[in-house]
Amino acid sequence: xxxxxxxISIIGAGISGIICALTLxxxxxxxxxxxxxxxxxxxxxxxxxxxxxxDHFVDLGAGRFSSQLHHNVKEQVTSLNLPxxxxxxxxxxxxxxxxxxxxxxxxxxxxxxxxxxxxxxxEFLTIYVGRHQAKEMINALGYDSLSLPNxxxxxxxxxxxxxxxxxxxSENAGYEWFNLKEGFSALTEKLYQEALAHGVExxxxxxxxxxxxxxxxxxxxLIKDGKQEVxxxxxxxxxxxxxxxxxxxxxxxxxxxxxxxxxSIPLFKGFLxxxxxxxxxxxxxxxxxxxxxxxxxLYFKDNRYVFFYTDSDYAxxxxxxxxxxxxxxxxxxxxxxxxxxxxxxxxxxxPHIHTYKHWTHGVxxxxxxxxxxPMTLVHKKSRIISASDAYTPHCGWMEGGIMAGRSAAETxxxxxxxxxxxxxRSEELAHV
Numbered sequence: 530x531x532x533x534x535x536x537i538s539i540i541g542a543g544i545s546g547i548i549c550a551l552t553l554x555x556x557x558x559x560x561x562x563x564x565x566x567x568x569x570x571x572x573x574x575x576x577x578x579x580x581x582x583x584d585h586f587v588d589l590g591a592g593r594f595s596s597q598l599h600h601n602v603k604e605q606v607t608s609l610n611l612p613x614x615x616x617x618x619x620x621x622x623x624x625x626x627x628x629x630x631x632x633x634x635x636x637x638x639x640x641x642x643x644x645x646x647x648x649x650x651x652e653f654l655t656i657y658v659g660r661h662q663a664k665e666m667i668n669a670l671g672y673d674s675l676s677l678p679n680x681x682x683x684x685x686x687x688x689x690x691x692x693x694x695x696x697x698x699s700e701n702a703g704y705e706w707f708n709l710k711e712g713f714s715a716l717t718e719k720l721y722q723e724a725l726a727h728g729v730e731x732x733x734x735x736x737x738x739x740x741x742x743x744x745x746x747x748x749x750x751l752i753k754d755g756k757q758e759v760x761x762x763x764x765x766x767x768x769x770x771x772x773x774x775x776x777x778x779x780x781x782x783x784x785x786x787x788x789x790x791x792x793s794i795p796l797f798k799g800f801l802x803x804x805x806x807x808x809x810x811x812x813x814x815x816x817x818x819x820x821x822x823x824x825x826x827l828y829f830k831d832n833r834y835v836f837f838y839t840d841s842d843y844a845x846x847x848x849x850x851x852x853x854x855x856x857x858x859x860x861x862x863x864x865x866x867x868x869x870x871x872x873x874x875x876x877x878x879x880p881h882i883h884t885y886k887h888w889t890h891g892v893x894x895x896x897x898x899x900x901x902x903p904m905t906l907v908h909k910k911s912r913i914i915s916a917s918d919a920y921t922p923h924c925g926w927m928e929g930g931i932m933a934g935r936s937a938a939e940t941x942x943x944x945x946x947x948x949x950x951x952x953x954r955s956e957e958l959a960h961v
Contacts, residue, residue, distance in 0.1 A: 535562050536764035537941070538749065540737050542568035543575025544927055545916050546769035547720045548934030554727035556938070558945050564729045567751060569736035572714075573721045576891075576926050579712020582884055583802045585833050586712040589886035591926040592616075592798075597704045598691055601931040602716075606709065609719045616706040617815040618828050619693045623870070625819065627669045632698045634658065634666070635689065642682040649678045650685035670695050671819035671826045673841040674794045679896045691925070694817050694826055713927060735759065737768070740780040740913070747911040765945075767914045767937050773890040775915065786906045786915055789895045796891030797844035799837050799862065801880040806832040811870070820869035823847065824862070827869055835880075837862075840891065848887040859883065892926075893919040904936035914940055 537553060539546050550566050553559045572578075576590040593616040594602040606613060621628060638657055645653045654663035667675045671694060675685050690699040693706045709715050725731070738758075739750040748762040768775070772791035775782040783790060808814060813829040820827055823846050825839040839847060851858045859879065867874040895902050902922070906915040916937035918929030 536761075537562050537564045537767070538761050538764055539564070539566045539767045539769060540749065540751075541575065541769035542566050542570075542573040542721070542731060542733075543769060544577055544717055544720070544930035545575075545918065545934035545937070546767075547573060547717060547724055548931050549767060549769060549916060549937045550729045551720060551724045551727060552935055552938035553941065554724060554729050556942055558942050558949070566724075566729060566731045567735040567737070568731065568733050571733050573731070574714050574717035575930075576888065577713035577717045578886070579709075579714035580884065582800065583834070583882050585802075586710065586715075587800050587834070587836070587884070588708065588712045588714075589798055589884070590888065591713045593693065593706050593708050594925070594927060595691075595693070595704050595706050597701075599925055599928040602925075602927050605716060605720070605931065609716065609723075611715055611719065612710040613707045614710055616693060616708040617831075618817040619697060619702075619704075619706065620816055621694070621697070621819060622813055622816040623818050625669050625821070627665055628698075628819075631666065631669060635686075635698055636700075638682075639686055642686065645682050648682065649676075650680050650682050651676050651678075653682040653685075668821060669819065670698070673825070673839070673843055674892070677792075677794070677841065679792055684894075694819065716927070737770075737778065740778050742780075742908065742911045742913075747908075747913055765912065765914075765941055767916065767941065769916045769934065769937065771890060771893040771917050772919050773893060775917075780908070780913075782915075785909050787903075789897050789902055791893060791919060792896045793890040793893040794841050795844040795848070796888040797839050797847040797885065799847065799885040800883060801835045801862070802833075802882040803835070803878055803880050805878075807878055808835065813870075818869055820865070822865045822868055824865045824869055827866065835866075837866075844887060844891070847885070851885065851887070858885075893917065895919060904933060905940045907940070912944075 537559065539550050546566055550564050554564050578590040579586050579588045596603050651663055651667060654666055670689065672688060674680060675688060689695050690701045696702055696704055734754045735751045737749060738752050741748040741750065746762060747766060748760055749766055751759040753759050773793050808829045809832060814831050816829055818827040823839065823843045824837045825843055827837045829835055850861050863874055863877055867877055902920055904921050906920065914937050916933040918926055918933050921929040921932045923929040923932060
């Protein structure tokens, strides 16, 4: 594969990579450039991954957006005429005792966050309400990442205010949420088709294996189809990888790219389909239950299906449970679901179809959570650009991904514009 000097090579065909490629392809500065996107999977989308089960689309990855919080996502969904519907899970059913007073407690504590910039959220709560109630509050919120030592009070309140199940414990109780009827893969597929129409070339089964930087420039080493090596050493290079993927490359991440450090947490989603919507008789349709067991957040999607969503240690609990076989996994789900609904296992039917997904590094973020974090990184010893939703100030894969992709494109366009202006000045001086 010949790589010309006027080629722009983008690694990664998730939402960031596609948006980056599309932004460049639409720009005047790149009309004569060849834009190529390399992806190690056989599909586009990255963590936007929907599958069709039982005639319904389910999002194994990104699964919802808010019109108030995800302006870029809403803009794309509207412009592409993608059908969407209400994501209704903002009302808790069978609340825990602490849920009644949780909003007022959090409201009184929020103004004190600035006094504890170096404390974890759990430490912060412990100071004011005691260790036992601190743990009870985090348990009642259903997101176990809130107990991690690198989650500050400010990050914690951001999580609480920007997630539908628990936004009711904040001032954002009225925010609306939606999901795409055909899943978020429909969005990335539409953008992919648009990018193709603008001349962007996509190459699948190309995995980035390493980066070389020296006095002669930079080179990307890719493995095609698991065996053939492809080297990219010409043109501009953009990596749309999350921090964990960057760390696996021999590129000195993060020290040669950023003054920040990065963390991640795992996620797990399990979907269950039944012959009949038994939960409707329990008045659970379109409601969510926050549990005291490893299921954590249990959702009942109208008359279609049931799913649960966990993070941190409980996400790994479910990964380990699936490794012990399908029968063990389904038995564990049924036992814990019965416990959450305060009924006997015999009262619950067995699902006839199910699917699940464990994301080893589901959410990635800057551990410093600094609002001044650049949305795009540039390698300190080369011209390579790095973009990720983890660099953005937004809590959300798709929204952050769109922001990251645009930022990477704008960084490159600014560079190209500066170089073109410098070239013109040099030519003008040569004629003087």
